[in-house]
Amino acid sequence: MATVTRSIEMFFFPFVGGGHQIPMIDTARVFASHGVTSTIIATPSNALHFQNLITRDQNNGLSIFIHALSADIPDTDMSASPFIDTTVLLEPLRQFLLENRPDCIVVDMFHGWAGDVVFELGIARIFFNGSGCFPHCVHDNIRSHVAVENLGSDYEPFFVPNVPDRIEMTRSQLPVFLRNRAAFSDRVRQLEEKSFGTVINSFYEIEPAYADYMKNKWGKRAWIVGPVSLCNRTAEDKTERGKTPTIDEQKWLNWLNSKKPNSVLYVSFGSLARLPPEQLKEIAFGLEASDQFFIWVVGNVLNSLETKEKESENWLPEGFEERMKESGKGLVFRGWAPQLLILGHAAIKGFMTHCGWNSTLEGVSSGVPMITWPLTAEQFTNEKLITEVLKIGVQVGSREWLSWNSELKEFVGREKVELAVRRFSEEAEKMRKRVRDIAEQARIAVEKGGTSYNDVEALIHDLKARKLANQD
Numbered sequence: 001m002a003t004v005t006r007s008i009e010m011f012f013f014p015f016v017g018g019g020h021q022i023p024m025i026d027t028a029r030v031f032a033s034h035g036v037t038s039t040i041i042a043t044p045s046n047a048l049h050f051q052n053l054i055t056r057d058q059n060n061g062l063s064i065f066i067h068a069l070s071a072d073i074p075d076t077d078m079s080a081s082p083f084i085d086t087t088v089l090l091e092p093l094r095q096f097l098l099e100n101r102p103d104c105i106v107v108d109m110f111h112g113w114a115g116d117v118v119f120e121l122g123i124a125r126i127f128f129n130g131s132g133c134f135p136h137c138v139h140d141n142i143r144s145h146v147a148v149e150n151l152g153s154d155y156e157p158f159f160v161p162n163v164p165d166r167i168e169m170t171r172s173q174l175p176v177f178l179r180n181r182a183a184f185s186d187r188v189r190q191l192e193e194k195s196f197g198t199v200i201n202s203f204y205e206i207e208p209a210y211a212d213y214m215k216n217k218w219g220k221r222a223w224i225v226g227p228v229s230l231c232n233r234t235a236e237d238k239t240e241r242g243k244t245p246t247i248d249e250q251k252w253l254n255w256l257n258s259k260k261p262n263s264v265l266y267v268s269f270g271s272l273a274r275l276p277p278e279q280l281k282e283i284a285f286g287l288e289a290s291d292q293f294f295i296w297v298v299g300n301v302l303n304s305l306e307t308k309e310k311e312s313e314n315w316l317p318e319g320f321e322e323r324m325k326e327s328g329k330g331l332v333f334r335g336w337a338p339q340l341l342i343l344g345h346a347a348i349k350g351f352m353t354h355c356g357w358n359s360t361l362e363g364v365s366s367g368v369p370m371i372t373w374p375l376t377a378e379q380f381t382n383e384k385l386i387t388e389v390l391k392i393g394v395q396v397g398s399r400e401w402l403s404w405n406s407e408l409k410e411f412v413g414r415e416k417v418e419l420a421v422r423r424f425s426e427e428a429e430k431m432r433k434r435v436r437d438i439a440e441q442a443r444i445a446v447e448k449g450g451t452s453y454n455d456v457e458a459l460i461h462d463l464k465a466r467k468l469a470n471q472d
């Protein structure tokens with residue numbers, strides 16, 4: 001078996017940072033662990049963030065490489081924005097593909113332009129959009145069956161038709177491409193439809209009906225291979241994922257070690273979210289009033305502020321951090337946190353999350369129930385999966401889908417934050433039991449013979465069949 005699969009060579013072309021790059025790197029590592037030769041194509045600046053991780057894999061015998069392209073995208077806090085133009089990478093990519101024709105290339109949807117060059121060269125192109133099956137199915141059905149422009153208001157609820165669960169949404173929660181269909185081309189959908197298939201970071205058991213929907217869609221190939229974050233088995237791998245953490249390990253670890261099991265709320269809004277100072281203050285007041293232990297990773301949120309504001313720290317209520325420190329109630333961190341390690345700590349009781357799909361899967365795989373605070377992308381739809389289908393989270397009450405980098409239309413007030421934390425605490429035990437069962441299913445899915453394991457093998461098999469057919 002090993003000798004046959006060794007002959008399969010896969011390229012992975014992740015987006016330039018954040019929540020799209022991290023899971024694709026893990027996916028490349030998963031395939032390498034199944035005997036494939038995986039090459040991750042990256043910009044020179046970005047490659048630095050995961051070089052150590054890949055070197056460790058190589059030292060452990062995996063056939064995995066990084067190819068740094070000859071063009072670069074400056075590595076700034078903004079470089080992972082979905083709107084960053086990456087077409088400067090086109091020629092170096094074409095050159096690399098001409099010289100090294102792999103059996104397939106997995107391409108992130110934000111590198112939409114790469115579709116044509118891959119197609120011209122006759123290489124199997126596999127689509128990756130970073131989300132699960134549930135939003136795909138929900139959005140397809142809204143697109144086809146709901147006249148959202150005819151709803152009475154942004155807040156008039158409607159049920160999503162043709163889905164096995166009762167999902168109620170409002171127009172205010174929908175991504176702009178679903179609200180204003182005329183203004184958006186179907187380019188991403190076309191890219192997906194013209195591809196060899198789709199690799200999905202999810203696992204069958206978390207969303208079986210929706211996974212079936214994906215597998216049946218246009219008779220298309222869909223391989224569900226996650227949660228890919230579970231390939232990070234050592235503390236080292238969990239620490240250096242995406243970026244090297246900038247928060248002091250001894251500080252957070254000692255602090256968490258001093259807390260009882262299931263007592264601390266982890267608060268993070270992912271790698272990109274930018275919340276204005278007014279909203280940050282409401283979070284701080286809400287957390288303080290809820291009397292809940294917490295670790296709050298503010299991270300990139302601060303990038304929305306002017307340097308002067310950042311330095312003056314006036315985005316937090318006066319004396320907040322000192323009070324939290326003295327009472328031992330909370331820690332506020334600026335920068336990049338080792339999220340997988342924190343979520344895996346026994347003291348963590350819950351995760352206040354923006355419902356990014358990676359954070360959602362990481363929370364689920366760690367057996368941690370959630371407080372959901374969606375902001376953009378497909379996060380409002382993920383919230384429905386978490387709170388209404390799986391019943392492993394409570395909603396903070398965020399209502400407005402926000403286009404990336406635009407101004408918040410309405411704040412979630414401190415009362416709502418406090419109330420959500422208190423409601424969460426009342427329901428945490430029941431939710432924890434449910435999410436731990438799902439976490440166990442996730443663990444089994446990626447082990448030998450599990451659903452995700454088998455889908456990885458199935459894709460390798462399909463690529464071998466294609467290769468053989470092309471040789472005839």
Ligand code: UDP
Binds near residue numbers: 019273299337360
């Ligand atoms: N992440 C992290 N440390 C941070 C912030 C984010 O490790 O301080 C990781 C997190 O574990 C996840 C990814 O960044 O894998 C964020 O992806 P997600 O889909 O949740 O949200 P996005 O950043 O794309 O909005």
